[in-house]
Amino acid sequence: MQRLKSLSVTAGSFPCRRLAELEGLAVPSKPRKSLVKTVPKFKTHREASAWAVDNNVAQYSSFKGVDPAIARDWIQGAIDTKARVPGLKMDFIGTAQERNRYVKDMMRPKAEEWASRFYEPGTKSHARMVSRYLRKLVPPMRPRDVAVSFGGPGMGGVGINAKFGKRIEDFTDMVRRNMESGWWSRSDKPTVAHIISHEMGHEIDRLFDLRKDRRFIDLYRSHDVMRELSEYGSRSIAEMIAEGWAEYTGSSKPRPLATQIGKIIEEAISESERFGKTTSA
Ligand SMILES: [Zn+2]
Structure with a gap:
């Protein structure tokens, strides 16, 4: 059975933009427009990535290997949540594999420098040490995880597992099976939107530190x-929040627990607007 998970990787701060340009990633090519409501259809994953950056969904994007229709829905889901949570900012949107690759590339010079203390650069031992070091800092995507919400600072944001993103029909079929089995919460339709909402739920949680909120602790204990x-959702408070948010936003008749979770999140959003909290996740 495929599983969702949340993972927090602290990558530190890096000269992302310069490196991204060298790597040929999608970076802002013109002044950013304000967020728009409807994401257009894309012919290629590159088009989707460029659109996400140009429209300020995230600073960097790569949907390499993903069905453009999935990329479209993924971006739309992120926009929908961001429109509700003005303080929410993301460094990255795309595939988890591409996000990890960027972070590794950014860290490589430091890793190489460090390994040079022990081995001659250019040797096999040096290369092995570099890759071991990078693998430890940036663990690979677990094959059964469908998506990830990465914590910041560095390259925070939401990534889909490219392995599951090849065909939208297969993706929605997988979502349907996991909803029907009760593994995941419910939406009106088994769509990409449900999964991106779940991940955006983690982003909101991190922004407001919701998992430490007494109301969520009490909900988790008493239900x-x-x-x-x-x-x-029963695995942890964080997963309960993400699962609740996905159902609250994706179902026309969310069940009572999802409704309660959604309402508390809405309260947290309006409280933050009142107090002007706009820190990024
Ligand atoms: Zn999760």
Whole structure:
């Protein structure tokens, strides 16, 4: 069974833009327009990535290997959540593999310098040490994870597992199976939107530190989350929040627990607007 998970990778701060340009990533090519509501259809994943950057969805983007229709829905889901949470900012949107590759490339010079203390650069031992070091700092995407919300600073944002993103029909079929089994919470339709909403739920959680909020701690303790929301949501407070947000935003009739979770999140959003909190996740 495929699984969602949340993962926090601290990558530190790097000269992302320069490196991104060298790597030929999508970087802002013109003044950014304000966020728009409807994402257009794309012919290629490159088009989707460029659009995401130009429209300020995230600073960097690569949907390499992903069905453009999935990329479109992924970006739309991120925009929909960002429109509700003005303080939410992301460095990256795209595939988890590409995000990890960027971070590794950024860290490589430092890793090489460090390994040079032990081995001659250019030798096999040096190369092995560099790749071991990078792998430790940036763990690979676990094959059964469908998507990830990466913490910052560095390259925070939301990534889809490229392995699951090849065909939108297969993706939605996988979502449907996981919803029907009760592993994931419910939406009106088993769509990409449900998964991106889940990941954006993690982004909101991180922005407002919701998992430490008394209201969520109490909800988690006093409810049978597995039965009332989803099995995946019962794993932790953070997953309950993400699963609840996905159902609250994706279902026309969210169940009571999802409704409660959604309402608390809405409250947190309006509180932050009142107090002008606009820090990024
Ligand atoms: Zn999750």
